[in-house]
Amino acid sequence: MDILAFLAQGFAVALEPQNLFLAFIGCVIGTLIGALPGLGPVNGVALMIPLSFNFGLPATGALILLVSVYYGCMYGGRISSIVLNIPGDEPAMMTTLDGYPMALQGRGGEALGLSAVASFAGAAVATLGLALFAPLLVQFAIRFGPAEYFALFVLAFATIGGVTGGSLVKSFIAALLGLLLGSVGIDAVSGVPRYTFGLYELYDGIDFIVALVGLFAISECLIYLEDIRGTSRPALRLGSAMPGVRSAGRCAPTIARGSLIGFVAGVLPGAGAALGSFLAYMLEKRWVGRDGRFGQGDPRGVAAPEAGNNAAAGGALIPMLSLGIPGSGTTAILLALLLSMNITPGPLLFEQQPEMVWGLVAALVIGNFVLLVLNVPLVSLFARVLLAPGWLLMPMVVMVAFVGVYSLNNSAFDLYMMLGFGVLGYVLRKLEIPTVPVVLGLLLGGQMEFNLRRAMAISGGDWSILWSSGISVGIYLFAVTLIVAGLVYAWMVRRRLR
Amino acid sequence: MSELLQDDAGRVPGVSGDRVAGALLLVLAVGAWWLSHDLESGFMQPIGPGEYPRLISLPLAALSLLLILRPGVNQRWPRRAALLRQALTLLVLASFAGLVKPLGFLPASLMTVVLLVRLFGASWRSALVSGAALALALYALFEFALGIPLPDMPGLDW
Numbered sequence: 055m056d057i058l059a060f061l062a063q064g065f066a067v068a069l070e071p072q073n074l075f076l077a078f079i080g081c082v083i084g085t086l087i088g089a090l091p092g093l094g095p096v097n098g099v100a101l102m103i104p105l106s107f108n109f110g111l112p113a114t115g116a117l118i119l120l121v122s123v124y125y126g127c128m129y130g131g132r133i134s135s136i137v138l139n140i141p142g143d144e145p146a147m148m149t150t151l152d153g154y155p156m157a158l159q160g161r162g163g164e165a166l167g168l169s170a171v172a173s174f175a176g177a178a179v180a181t182l183g184l185a186l187f188a189p190l191l192v193q194f195a196i197r198f199g200p201a202e203y204f205a206l207f208v209l210a211f212a213t214i215g216g217v218t219g220g221s222l223v224k225s226f227i228a229a230l231l232g233l234l235l236g237s238v239g240i241d242a243v244s245g246v247p248r249y250t251f252g253l254y255e256l257y258d259g260i261d262f263i264v265a266l267v268g269l270f271a272i273s274e275c276l277i278y279l280e281d282i283r284g285t286s287r288p289a290l291r292l293g294s295a296m297p298g299v300r301s302a303g304r305c306a307p308t309i310a311r312g313s314l315i316g317f318v319a320g321v322l323p324g325a326g327a328a329l330g331s332f333l334a335y336m337l338e339k340r341w342v343g344r345d346g347r348f349g350q351g352d353p354r355g356v357a358a359p360e361a362g363n364n365a366a367a368g369g370a371l372i373p374m375l376s377l378g379i380p381g382s383g384t385t386a387i388l389l390a391l392l393l394s395m396n397i398t399p400g401p402l403l404f405e406q407q408p409e410m411v412w413g414l415v416a417a418l419v420i421g422n423f424v425l426l427v428l429n430v431p432l433v434s435l436f437a438r439v440l441l442a443p444g445w446l447l448m449p450m451v452v453m454v455a456f457v458g459v460y461s462l463n464n465s466a467f468d469l470y471m472m473l474g475f476g477v478l479g480y481v482l483r484k485l486e487i488p489t490v491p492v493v494l495g496l497l498l499g500g501q502m503e504f505n506l507r508r509a510m511a512i513s514g515g516d517w518s519i520l521w522s523s524g525i526s527v528g529i530y531l532f533a534v535t536l537i538v539a540g541l542v543y544a545w546m547v548r549r550r551l552r
Numbered sequence: 553m554s555e556l557l558q559d560d561a562g563r564v565p566g567v568s569g570d571r572v573a574g575a576l577l578l579v580l581a582v583g584a585w586w587l588s589h590d591l592e593s594g595f596m597q598p599i600g601p602g603e604y605p606r607l608i609s610l611p612l613a614a615l616s617l618l619l620i621l622r623p624g625v626n627q628r629w630p631r632r633a634a635l636l637r638q639a640l641t642l643l644v645l646a647s648f649a650g651l652v653k654p655l656g657f658l659p660a661s662l663m664t665v666v667l668l669v670r671l672f673g674a675s676w677r678s679a680l681v682s683g684a685a686l687a688l689a690l691y692a693l694f695e696f697a698l699g700i701p702l703p704d705m706p707g708l709d710w
Contacts, residue, residue, distance in 0.1 A: 108700050221624050223615055227577060230612040234584055234605065241601035246591055248601060249584070272645075279641060280634040282673035445672035446682055449665060453690055456645065457661070460652065461700045469649035473642055480638075484627045485566065485573050503604045515598030 057185055064412025067114065068420055076111070076119040077417050081424045084126015088133070089436050090447060091140040095127035095367070095384040096490070097274060100266045101451070103391055104458030113395045114410045118417040120391060121371070124384055125177060125418065128367045129425050130436065132169045132360055136162055137292070137437050145328045145363035148335040152348060152355030159351050160293065166437070167298020168353055169360040170429035172309045174422055176361035179313035180320065180368020181418045184375075187321075188411075189404065191376040196401040200509040201519050205526035207502040210379045210494065212533040222541070224487045232495020233502070235260055242500070243507060255467045262390045264459055264472045265496055269489050271455040272476025277483065278448050292437060295430050305357040308338055316362030320369025320382075322536075330369070334362025368418065375399050375411060378501070383490035390497050562628045570623030574616045581613035641671050656705030657695075662687040 067073060080102075087098035102123050106116040131146030136153035149169065156165040198206070211229045238249045239259030250256040302309065315337055316330035338358035339348045348355045370382045378400040380386035392399055397407070404411055429436075459472055479489050506520075513519035521527055584605050591602035630638065648664040666683030670676060694700045 108694070223618055223622075224624065227612065227615050227619065230608055230615065231577070231580075233608045234580070234612065237605045237608070241591075244601045246601045248591055248605065249587065275641070276638050279637045279672070280630045282637070443674070445669055445674040445678075446686075448672050449668040449683075450686060452645070452668065453661070453665060453686065454693075456648065457690055457694055457702075460649070461694060461702065464653075464703075466649040466653065470646060473646055473649075477642070481573075484629060485569055486563075486624065486626055487573070506604065507599055510598040513598075 057189065060408055060412045061185065061416060063409060064414070064416035065419075067409050067413030068118065068416035073115055073118050073413070073417060074420070076115050077122045077421045078424055080119045080122025081126045081129075081421050081428060084123035084128075085130035085133075085425065085428055085436055086126075086439060087123070088127035088130020088146075089439055090451075091134045091138065091440075093274065093451065094131060094145075095124050096387065097270045097451075098123050098127045099384055099387045100263075100270050101455055101458065103263055103387065104267070104455075104462055106391075108458070108461055113392070113397055114413050116391060116395070117388070117410070117414055120388055121414060121418060122421045122424075124367065124388070125364070125421050126425060128177070128364050129170065129173050129429050131363075132173070132356075133166065133433065133437055134440055136165045136169065136356070137440060145331045145359075145366070147328070148331045148359035148363075149356060151335070151359075152350070152352050155349070155351035156353070156356065157292070161297075161351065163293035163295045163434075164297040164301055165353070165356050166292065166433045167295030167430050168302050168305065169298070169356050170295070170426060170433065171299055171302035172305070172312065172357040172360040173364040173429070174426045175309045176313040176316055176364035176366075177368055177418070177422045177425075179361075180317050180365040180371075181415060181422065183317050183321075183365075184368055184372055184418070185415050188372050188376045191372065192401045192404045195377050198401075198525065199523070200505040200512065201521075201523060202526045202529065203505040204502065204509060204520060205529040206377060206379050207498055207505070209529050209533040210498065211491065212537055221486065222537070224485070225491050228482065228487050228489065229491035229495045232492035232497075233499040234495075235265070235492070236496045236499025237503070242504070255465070255471075259500075260471070260496065261463075261468060262394070262497055263462065264468050265475045266387060266390070266493055267455045267459055268472040268475025269479035269482075269493060271451060272472060273479030273483060273489070275448055275452050276476060276480040278444065282444070292434060295433050299430065301353050302357065305354055308354045308357045309361045311341065312338060312358040312361030313365040316365030317369040319362070320366030321372050328363070330366025331359035331363035335359040375403065375414075376401065380494065380497075383493060386490070386494050386497055393497075563625045564628050566623045566626035569626040569629070571620050574619035574623070577616040578613055578620070581609040581616060584609040585613070637671055641668065644668060644671065653703050654706070656708070657702035658687065658691055658705060660703075661690055665690075 068077070083102070084095075084098055087093050087101070088095065099120050102120055106119055109116075111119065128145065131141065132149045132153065135141045135146045135149040136157050139150050139154040141147040141150055153165045153169065156162060211226075236259070238256055240247050240250075240257050247257055312334035315334045319330035319333055335355065335358050338354055339346060342348070342354060346352050346354060367384075370380070370385045371388075374380045374385040374389055376399075378389065378398060380389045389399060397403065397410075456469065456472075459468055460466075462468070482489050482492070509519050510517075521530065588602035588605045588609070591600065591605075644664055644667045648660055651663075652660040662684060665687045666679050669683045669686070670679040674682070691702065695702055
């Protein structure tokens with residue numbers, strides 16, 4: 055079996071002392087960032103990118119570090135959900151529903167232990183799926199030409215809003231805004247500067263990292279500043295996390311179902327981890343029926359969404375690595391990292407740099423075990439971080455972001471632009487226009503235009519090449535199906551509410 | 553799913569907010585369309601550098617109009633006190649960007665961090681203590697742990 059040989063090679067890469075150390079550090083930092091309310095995987099990975107550039111890490115090492123941070127954030131998000139009833143990040147939202155009631159009943163430790171084991175199982179299922187399915191997808195994608203890739207980009211943008219809820223119009227607007235921002239800079243084909251208004255700083259285009267840290271970290275800090283009086287919460291006795299491991303045994307079927315559902319949700323473009331945990335929770339509630347006490351501290355209500363969101367996080371890596379199309383905000387950032395290191399994910403990556411892909415898979419397996427150890431016996435240490443005052447934590451986050459971005463180019467212009475993007479991100483959030491499509495547009499715009507123009511060069515300016523192959527028509531149909539499904543779903547929800 | 557994933561408290565009708573945003577985006581789309589006509593190149597290519605921005609600005613204009621006609625919901629906008637705090641924070645951060653090179657990293661970050669901590673709600677006393685500690689920690693992290701040269705103070709080697 056090829057995959058086993060590749061995996062063995064991957065473990066050889068991941069077990070190199072430097073990579074092992076990076077995976078460990080990434081897991082610790084990720085869990086910490088994830089545990090802080092409001093800071094999720096997108097912020098965590100965005101903060102780490104300038105640092106990993108500064109470290110001068112090789113591509114494999116940087117990717118291992120960031121993906122460990124990503125998995126760590128997914129683990130850490132549950133801690134403040136359970137302890138404070140504040141989701142650490144969006145996917146951890148569902149965990150508050152039963153996690154906090156459990157903590158109120160003095161079973162907080164059990165909930166933390168149980169959710170750690172569920173997270174472990176979800177991530178393990180996703181990593182296995184990644185190893186099995188990504189190569190299959192690659193064999194399919196190797197036949198794609200520029201027209202098919204263009205269709206794939208359309209799919210990514212069409213579905214990013216439709217599936218995750220919110221206004222469809224607003225998420226399309228966000229994506230188009232991102233695409234327009236992405237066209238700033240010197241046009242790679244003709245050498246003509248576009249929308250640079252004579253500012254030579256803009257000739258290279260808008261630096262993706264600058265935009266990203268502004269849109270997420272700076273806008274988060276502005277949101278925090280709206281209400282700085284921290285509400286005091288009752289101190290809860292957490293107790294040991296060990297009973298959670300036993301209760302995970304009783305919840306094993308729940309965890310298995312949640313992992314599978316989450317994995318499928320993660321692989322779908324535009325869905326991401328929030329949908330994974332949502333579906334896992336809702337379907338589990340439906341499955342158990344009247345026997346459950348969901349919403350009042352049912353352990354299954356903690357196990358299902360945690361298995362679901364960690365499985366979705368891993369699943370989302372599949373389209374990112376094998377097609378170069380990110381399915382979520384965080385995977386978009388990982389893609390940006392790869393692109394800026396001159397590595398183009400996609401079918402060729404698996405052929406030309408298998409040691410990188412499989413080293414990553416192996417690092418995920420190792421990281422998952424590290425996270426389990428960190429999150430069962432040592433979870434109370436991380437929970438204690440939540441007690442640190444916000445006036446210390448937030449300036450720390452802002453300054454790390456600020457100095458990190460500054461040190462990339464030693465440019466004050468970058469910092470001003472980052473503040474501009476921070477204000478933009480804040481206003482967009484107030485308008486309920488999602489920021490993730492902006493980032494995706496900014497990131498993917500260049501590739502999308504490149505493929506469009508290559509297709510046009512092949513056809514000699516005949517636009518019909520875009521829909522002349524079966525594969526691209528199939529992709530467009532899939533996009534339409536997902537949008538319609540989203541609309542029908544939203545309509546059904548509204549009707550039930552009435 | 554929206555009723556579960558989003559917090560309905562703190563949402564307000566977005567009639568004015570969405571309309572202003574829609575109008576601004578419309579201006580942006582029209583401007584991008586307008587400027588793209590200057591972007592023609594003499595190359596023998598089926599589509600030039602202006603085609604793709606036009607392809608984007610068209611649906612952007614259409615959707616902005618839709619947003620003006622049918623506004624949705626917004627999050628609650630900040631009160632005046634919060635707005636002031638946010639503006640001051642941005643000002644402090646912007647002055648860091650301007651001062652870090654002429655003053656050197658340590659003085660600039662010390663000032664910035666102390667003011668930031670204060671703006672985030674700490675007392676002056678704890679702002680001074682934790683600000684100084686944080687500035688030193690940042691210096692140590694970047695200068696020594698990561699090995700990145702930060703701007704030195706004028707006339708000094710650190």
